[in-house]
Amino acid sequence: AQTVTQSQPEMSVQEAETVTLSCTYDTSESNYYLFWYKQPPSRQMILVIRQEAYKQQNATENRFSVNFQKAAKSFSLKISDSQLGDTAMYFCAFINTGTASKLTFGTGTRLQVTL
Amino acid sequence: GAVVSQHPSWVICKSGTSVKIECRSLDFQATTMFWYRQFPKQSLMLMATSNEGSKATYEQGVEKDKFLINHASLTLSTLTVTSAHPEDSSFYICSADSFSGRAKYEQYFGPGTRLTVT
Numbered sequence: 001a002q003t004v005t006q007s008q009p010e011m012s013v014q015e016a017e018t019v020t021l022s023c024t025y026d027t028s029e030s031n032y033y034l035f036w037y038k039q040p041p042s043r044q045m046i047l048v049i050r051q052e053a054y055k056q057q058n059a060t061e062n063r064f065s066v067n068f069q070k071a072a073k074s075f076s077l078k079i080s081d082s083q084l085g086d087t088a089m090y091f092c093a094f095i096n097t098g099t100a101s102k103l104t105f106g107t108g109t110r111l112q113v114t115l
Numbered sequence: 116g117a118v119v120s121q122h123p124s125w126v127i128c129k130s131g132t133s134v135k136i137e138c139r140s141l142d143f144q145a146t147t148m149f150w151y152r153q154f155p156k157q158s159l160m161l162m163a164t165s166n167e168g169s170k171a172t173y174e175q176g177v178e179k180d181k182f183l184i185n186h187a188s189l190t191l192s193t194l195t196v197t198s199a200h201p202e203d204s205s206f207y208i209c210s211a212d213s214f215s216g217r218a219k220y221e222q223y224f225g226p227g228t229r230l231t232v233t
Binding site: 050105106 | 149153156157158159161164206208210220221222223224226227
């Protein structure tokens with residue numbers, strides 16, 4: 001079974017600074033996708049970034065980038081130039097492409113961006 | 116694109132009654148839809164996976180007779196909480212995947228439904 005671990009329940013960062021959220025996962029599969037989802041106070045889940053396991057290049061989306069270390073099974077999210085609107089719960093998620101497409105979520109990291 | 120709606124967004128019902136939650140993919144066809152439950156300050160817990168025209172697959176520990184799921188079309192799935200009790204109070208979220216193109220394996224989430232059973 002796949003597991004996703006987020007070891008930081010809460011984090012805080014000042015506006016305009018950079019913050020990194022950690023995520024590790026465990027799987028015996030070789031083909032999978034990894035995601036970071038954001039859940040703001042509205043509770044709407046929003047996809048932040050995705051990474052295909054077969055790609056060595058780290059994904060980037062504007063201020064968001066990942067550090068994907070496949071051998072270490074690590075998938076951290078870096079948020080640059082943090083904005084107040086980044087305040088949210090962030091969930092790391094895993095999906096194995098070889099079986100039914102069920103997302104496995106981590107426990108989440110609550111990020112607070114302060115002035 | 117890839118918008119998923121849920122209705123209602125908030126519902127209060129009395130213990131013993133049933134309540135239906137709708138999940139619609141507005142601008143794409145969703146072969147597979149998923150239903151999650153989320154307790155306060157916790158992660159999403161998958162309840163079941165539904166495929167259009169077939170019976171839903173429930174996760175271990177989820178009572179299929181209590182949480183009835185119907186996926187009648189490629190754009191609509193419903194979750195009915197039968198004989199609801201206060202412990203069923205929670206935030207229910209649906210999602211749909213597109214299984215196509217760049218968005219393959221991505222899930223698009225509805226805004227959620229807050230159920231309160233009194």
